[in-house]
Amino acid sequence: MVEDVIEKKTVKVIKVDVDKCIGCRACELVCSAFHAEPKYSSTNPAKARIRLIMDEFNDIYIPLYAGEYTDAECNGRNVYTIDGKTYDECTFCRASCPSRDFFKDPDSGLPLKCDMCLDDPPLEEPLCVQACRCDALTYEEVEQEEEKEESPDEMETGLQSLVKKHGTKKVMESLARISKEAD
Amino acid sequence: MRYAETGYNLEIDLTRKNIEKVATDPRDTELYLGGLGTSAKVLWDRVTPEIKPFSEENLLIFSAGLLCGTPAVGCNRTIVSTISPQTELMAYSMMGGFFAPELKYAGYDKVIIRGKSKKLVYLWIHNDKVEIRDASHLKGKGTVETAELIKKEINDPKAHVAAIGLAGENKVYYASVEQGRSSASRGGIGAVMGDKGLKAIVVRGKKDINIARPGEYIELCDEVLNYIKFREENPIQGVPPILAGLGSPQEMKIHDEKWHTENFTWGNARERRKDFWTEEVAAKWSESMDKVQTRLLSCYNCPMQCGASINVPGISTYMMKCYSKLTYTMAAFSDLDFGFKIVQRATEYGVDGFTTPQVMAFALELYEAGILTDKDMPGMPSDSEGRFYWLLDKIVNREGIGDILANGTYWAAKKIGNGAQAYAHNNIKKHEQLPLKLGMLHPLYFVMYCTGEKMNITQIEGNFPQSPFATQEDKEAFVKDWFQVPDDKFKQYLLDWEMRGEKSIPNYPTPQMTSEIVDWQERMHYIDDSLGMCAGLSSFPLKPPYHMHNYPKFISAATGMDMDEDKLTQAARRNRTLIRAFNIRRGMSRKDEKPPEDHWRKRFPELEKELLDTYYAFRGWNEDGVPTKEYLHELDMDYVSQDLEQRGLLK
Numbered sequence: 001m002v003e004d005v006i007e008k009k010t011v012k013v014i015k016v017d018v019d020k021c022i023g024c025r026a027c028e029l030v031c032s033a034f035h036a037e038p039k040y041s042s043t044n045p046a047k048a049r050i051r052l053i054m055d056e057f058n059d060i061y062i063p064l065y066a067g068e069y070t071d072a073e074c075n076g077r078n079v080y081t082i083d084g085k086t087y088d089e090c091t092f093c094r095a096s097c098p099s100r101d102f103f104k105d106p107d108s109g110l111p112l113k114c115d116m117c118l119d120d121p122p123l124e125e126p127l128c129v130q131a132c133r134c135d136a137l138t139y140e141e142v143e144q145e146e147e148k149e150e151s152p153d154e155m156e157t158g159l160q161s162l163v164k165k166h167g168t169k170k171v172m173e174s175l176a177r178i179s180k181e182a183d
Numbered sequence: 184m185r186y187a188e189t190g191y192n193l194e195i196d197l198t199r200k201n202i203e204k205v206a207t208d209p210r211d212t213e214l215y216l217g218g219l220g221t222s223a224k225v226l227w228d229r230v231t232p233e234i235k236p237f238s239e240e241n242l243l244i245f246s247a248g249l250l251c252g253t254p255a256v257g258c259n260r261t262i263v264s265t266i267s268p269q270t271e272l273m274a275y276s277m278m279g280g281f282f283a284p285e286l287k288y289a290g291y292d293k294v295i296i297r298g299k300s301k302k303l304v305y306l307w308i309h310n311d312k313v314e315i316r317d318a319s320h321l322k323g324k325g326t327v328e329t330a331e332l333i334k335k336e337i338n339d340p341k342a343h344v345a346a347i348g349l350a351g352e353n354k355v356y357y358a359s360v361e362q363g364r365s366s367a368s369r370g371g372i373g374a375v376m377g378d379k380g381l382k383a384i385v386v387r388g389k390k391d392i393n394i395a396r397p398g399e400y401i402e403l404c405d406e407v408l409n410y411i412k413f414r415e416e417n418p419i420q421g422v423p424p425i426l427a428g429l430g431s432p433q434e435m436k437i438h439d440e441k442w443h444t445e446n447f448t449w450g451n452a453r454e455r456r457k458d459f460w461t462e463e464v465a466a467k468w469s470e471s472m473d474k475v476q477t478r479l480l481s482c483y484n485c486p487m488q489c490g491a492s493i494n495v496p497g498i499s500t501y502m503m504k505c506y507s508k509l510t511y512t513m514a515a516f517s518d519l520d521f522g523f524k525i526v527q528r529a530t531e532y533g534v535d536g537f538t539t540p541q542v543m544a545f546a547l548e549l550y551e552a553g554i555l556t557d558k559d560m561p562g563m564p565s566d567s568e569g570r571f572y573w574l575l576d577k578i579v580n581r582e583g584i585g586d587i588l589a590n591g592t593y594w595a596a597k598k599i600g601n602g603a604q605a606y607a608h609n610n611i612k613k614h615e616q617l618p619l620k621l622g623m624l625h626p627l628y629f630v631m632y633c634t635g636e637k638m639n640i641t642q643i644e645g646n647f648p649q650s651p652f653a654t655q656e657d658k659e660a661f662v663k664d665w666f667q668v669p670d671d672k673f674k675q676y677l678l679d680w681e682m683r684g685e686k687s688i689p690n691y692p693t694p695q696m697t698s699e700i701v702d703w704q705e706r707m708h709y710i711d712d713s714l715g716m717c718a719g720l721s722s723f724p725l726k727p728p729y730h731m732h733n734y735p736k737f738i739s740a741a742t743g744m745d746m747d748e749d750k751l752t753q754a755a756r757r758n759r760t761l762i763r764a765f766n767i768r769r770g771m772s773r774k775d776e777k778p779p780e781d782h783w784r785k786r787f788p789e790l791e792k793e794l795l796d797t798y799y800a801f802r803g804w805n806e807d808g809v810p811t812k813e814y815l816h817e818l819d820m821d822y823v824s825q826d827l828e829q830r831g832l833l834k
Contacts, residue, residue, distance in 0.1 A: 022488050024481035025281075026256075033254050033394075033401070040397035043253060044288060046389035055340065056363065057331060057500045059477050059492060106389035133408070133486035 006145070012116045013140045014065065014129060021061035021136040025052050027128035034117055034127045046106045049114040050128050058085050063128075063137060066103035067094030069111035069157055071164045074099075110158045185209065186395040187249055187741040188217055193291045193313060195306060197379055198239060198298030202313050207292065213744060214819060216713035217249030217292060219275055220758040222264045225295060226273060227761055227823070232769045232830075236268040236371075237354070237378045243296040245286070245345065245384060248715015252287035252392040253741055254404045256411070256728075257720040259284055259483035261345070261362070262712055267370040269356040269591050270613050272766045274370025275637065275712070279431070279482035279489075279504075280362045281343045283715050288388030300380035303352070307337060308386045318382040323349055325531025326361035327501055333385050346383035347373045348533030350579040354378055355589040357538040357615075361530060364480050364490040364502035368535040369639050370614070371591075395743030403737055410728040411486060411720070419725055421657045422648070429727060431719030434508045435479055435491035438469045443506075449513045451544035452609040452618035452779075471519035482717065489719060493523055501527045507536030513618065514540030515571045525571060532579040537639075538591060538615040543574040545592045545606055546584065554601050559584045591615065609779045612771070614638045616779060624689040624783045626697045629791060630798045633776040634808070635705070636762045645704045645722045646730075647673065651680035651687070667730035669703055669748070676700065689787055694797035701798065703731075709755040710734055757818045760803070760810050764823045767832055773808045809833055 028045035035049065036042040049066040074097075078089045096103035096111035103112045117126040124130075125139040132138075162171050194203040207221070215221045222244045234240045243265045250258045261283040267274035286294065289308050296306075305318040321329050330344035343362065350358035351373035358373030359366045367373075394400050411429060418427035423442035425432050441460035448455050475495050479488040480502060490504040503526060511529070512522035529539060547570060549555040550563075557563075561583070563573050577585025587595045592607035592615060609616050611632060617640055627647070628640070635643035646667060652658045655678075662674040676696050681687045692700060707722035707730075714734075721729040729737075731748055738746040776795065799806060803814025809832060815824040827833035 022479055022481040022486075024483060024485055026484045026486070029254060029484050033397075036391070036397075038397060040254070040394060040401045042391035042393045044389065044391045046288065047391075053340075056492065056502065057327075059494075059500070061478070131408075133412070134481075134488070 008143070008145045011142045011144055012126075013142055014116075014126060015138045015140060016063055017136050017138070018062050019136075020134050021052070021063060022134045023052065023054055023056070023061050024134075025054075026131040026133075027063055027137060028052060030127045030131040044106075047112065049103065049112045051102055053091060060085060060087075061136075062091070064092065065094055065114040066096060066112045068096075068113065069161055070095045070097045071161065073097055108158075111161055113154065113157065115154065184393060186393050186743050187253055188212060188292050189287055189290050189390075189392070191291050192293040192295055193308065195294060195296045195313075195315070196298045197296060197300040197304065197315070197381065200300075200315055202315070204291075204311075204313075212249065212742070214754065215758055215761070216710070216738070216754050218246050218251075218260075218262045218715050219248075219264065219709070219712035220754065220761075221713075222246045222262060222275070222293065223273070223758060223761045223765065225293075226264060227765050230266065234266065236266040236271060236375055239298050241266050241297075241375060243372065243375050243379060243381075244293055245282070245296075246293040247283035247287045247291075248711075249713060250737065250741055251715035252284040253394060254401060254484070255714075255716070255737060255741070256404060256407050257482070257485040257487065257717045258715050259485065260712075260715040260717055261286070261367065262715065263360060263367040263372050265370075265372050265375045266769075267356075267372070267614075268354070268374050269371045269594070270638065272612065272769055272771055273636070273762055274372050274375075275762075276360075276367035276369045276372055277642075277712065277718075278345070278360065278362055278365040278367040279485075279717055280365035281483045282345050282362050282384075282386060284483050285343045285386045285388050287392050288390055289386050290388060290390045294384060296379060296381065299378065303380050303382050305333065305346075305383040305385060306381065308384065308388075309337075309339075309342075310387075310389055321382050322352065325349075326533045327499070327531055329383055330361075330363065333383060337385065339387050342385050342387040344383050344385045346533070347376050347381075348531055348579070350374075350532045350534045350589075351377035352382070353579060353581045353589070355534060355579055355581070356591045356594070357535040357542070359533045359535050361533050364504060365482060366530075366533075369537070369637075371535075373533050394741055396740040400737070400740040403733060403740060406733070407720075407728040408486070414726065414728070420660065421652050422725070426649075426725065429720055429724045430487045431489045431505060431717055431723065433487065433489050434505050435472075435476065435503065436488060438472055439465070440468065440509065441465075443509055444513070446619070447509075447513065448618040448620050449516055451514070451548045451606065452541060452616075452620065453548075455620065468519045471523065475523050485717065485720070487717075487719060493527070495523050495527060498524065498527050501530045503530075505536075510536050510618075511540045511571065514544040515567045517568055517571075521568050521571075525568075525575070528572070528575060532575065534575075534579065537617065539575070539578070540571075541609065541615045541618065542578065542588050542592055542595070543571050545595070546574055546588055548606050549599065549603055552602075552606070554599065554603050554606075555584065608781055611778060612638050612775050616640065616782075620781060621783050623785050624787055624791070626689055626692055626694065626790075626794055627700055629689075629778060629783075630697055630701045630794050631704070632778040632782070633795060634701075634798060636759070636766060637708075641723065642708055642718065643701075643705055645718070646707055646725065646727065647700045647704060648677065648725060651677070651682055653682065665726065666732070667726055669706075669731040673700065673703065689785075689790055694790075694794045695801070697794060698798045698801035702801065705759060706752060706755040707731070709758045710751065713754070713758060714738070753818065756803075757820065760815070760818055760820065761823065763804070763808070764810055764815075764820075764827060767809050768827065768830065771808075773806070776808060805833075 028048040031048040053062040129139040264275040303318040326348040329346040345362040354374040359368035480490040593613040596603040596607035631643040735746040812824040
């Protein structure tokens with residue numbers, strides 16, 4: 001399923017400046033609205049693919065994007081101290097993983113991943129960047145040659161996690177039943 | 184499916200420990216919108232005038248606004264309403280932050296609390312799971328401290344906590360409810376929460392809020408964001424910096440305090456210091472601000488940054504917003520360093536930043552006048568700042584003289600007697616006001632002060648300039664892009680308004696114009712309070728991004744209801760009238776409708792009578808200030824006139 005390709009391509013980069021964050025969570029809100037079906041028809045920050053880690057009393061404000069799904073927790077956790085503030089390793093982790101309920105759809109439990117607001121026609125900037133009026137999030141496109149692992153699309157990621165959770169047989173059976181019912 | 188709102192309220196009976204999820208009637212949304220409007224309807228239906236603030240039957244309602252949780256920028260306000268222990272009338276106080284959107288995401292528009300718990304408890308709302316939990320280990324803890332402890336206990340850093348401190352637990356009549364970077368402070372709702380044995384409400388939600396016409400709605404939101412940006416780049420000319428921009432207002436961002444420190448009074452609302460703001464003070468105060476502010480902060484989904492994280496060395500972090508920056512400083516004749524320090528303690532205790540410093544300054548005046556003596560103030564330090572700390576501790580613990588002062592200046596003065604009442608000089612309807620003492624009667628402000636149900640001028644005034652511009656060019660420049668006016672006639676009123684002469688205060692704007700301007704301003708506030716919109720982006724500043732022309736579109740696109748300017752005006756007037764009727768039913772009448780006697784030096788009894796008569800008539804009220812049967816019928820509120828008639832309040 002996964003193949004390596006070398007291509008010259010535009011890399012989309014969201015730069016995060018945590019010092020500029022004002023903690024308003026507009027990024028979470030618009031992300032959930034953009035990915036609603038139909039688009040903008042609902043809001044629910046628990047479904048956002050960006051999450052603001054906010055610890056007001058330690059002055060920690062870190063917008064974090066949902067990365068890849070992982071089906072296993074890490075072995076052992078490191079702890080970092082930066083400027084006298086203590087963070088555990090998970091603080092910066094972008095994965096949707098079994099050890100916590102971040103970046104999972106609260107209804108289905110399926111993993112969520114930032115897709116840079118993929119749209120047709122494409123948006124000028126991902127919506128979270130547009131909503132961030134304090135410039136904690138900025139957007140850049142960088143031209144570069146890279147060896148890239150083509151990632152499975154969103155539906156496949158979801159299916160893979162279902163297969164991992166319930167086994168191929170059960171998922172196949174459910175699919176067959178659902179498609180029959182749909183007919 | 185319900186749009187914008189969830190369609191459910193949570194009903195909590197703390198006496199019986201009963202929890203119910205109740206579907207609401209969508210017709211109420213059409214009539215009263217939501218937030219304050221629908222809460223007022225619940226209070227009208229269920230809190231009869233015999234019910235006292237500390238009765239079991241008194242309700243305490245935490246309500247999200249109709250548009251909270253949707254992408255509408257700055258729409259994050261929680262409206263808390265109950266009967267005020269201080270005024271015994273309806274108290275409604277709003278807070279920003281994150282609580283209201285989170286409540287909607289949990290699946291509820293309101294939490295309606297009745298009864299009393301014998302033991303201190305907190306309420307944990309987590310989607311469909313709602314628990315009444317023991318809070319005895321939180322007794323006496325500060326509001327900020329409580330929020331942190333609860334978030335650890337439930338292991339959810341994304342939960343939002345609205346909590347009372349020691350002041351609320353001890354039923355201080357001006358206790359607040361604090362929630363991170365915001366608070367619902369006015370009217371003593373924290374005391375009612377304490378009386379109910381409820382330390383905190385904690386909420387976390389993961390459900391959807393639906394939008395009826397998404398494409399249209401998101402475009403409206405973008406227009407608002409763009410206009411906010413335009414206003415940032417184009418501040419209003421010819422007004423003090425604090426009035427030039429948007430926000431609630433931006434006390435944390437703005438260093439120039441010439442206007443507040445020289446126009447507002449110091450001490451117990453007494454002394455104006457007209458030459459206070461020197462270059463030296465400006466430099467020192469800027470340094471104080473920069474030293475303690477670690478970050479500017481916004482409430483949910485808002486770019487305005489009206490709040491800030493405050494770190495004073497040696498005391499724990501808290502978040503400040505708005506005018507509490509100056510109220511303690513000015514009441515104690517002190518400086519900003521003191522202000523930033525004492526507000527930390529006041530925030531943990533959970534007290535109102537307007538009333539509290541005034542009560543303390545009042546007590547010190549009584550002491551200087553010999554009405555309170557060393558016997559009443561055993562062990563009080565000799566310096567002003569030390570005295571403020573001492574008094575604050577006494578008040579929130581209700582110890583000694585603090586027990587009397589904890590009821591506010593009106594009730595304290597009554598109890599102390601011996602001429603103390605003359606020192607409780609800055610109240611309207613028993614409630615402490617902004618410390619302002621001015622010269623010439625201002626017709627707009629006279630009507631707003633007298634008749635505003637909120638009894639707090641910042642929640643009544645707003646979109647019309649406070650004073651005329653100096654030159655004709657300034658006026659013309661201002662009205663040129665003033666599209667927010669509900670009607671073009673308001674532009675003419677402003678163009679004709681002069682600093683001096685025939686068309687100046689107190690005679691201009693005329694009583695009729697005054698009624699129209701006040702109606703516009705309060706209409707905006709009633710809409711905001713129903714939608715959950717922050718006044719700082721709508722009813723409070725000049726030229727706001729939300730106004731009478733785009734609000735109907737917002738409501739239509741969000742809810743799918745068919746809304747237009749006339750219907751929205753009608754809904755705002757309905758809410759305004761319902762709260763008026765509620766207060767009339769509790770004994771309020773025309774005799775209560777007056778500003779503090781010394782608010783203006785130059786008073787005009789005949790003109791004042793005409794102003795009130797004209798406004799009452801314009802409003803559809805009789806000369807006693809009671810809504811007429813005809814007007815109530817026009818607003819689909821025959822049930823109100825029937826009730827008032829039965830009680831003999833309407834003939």
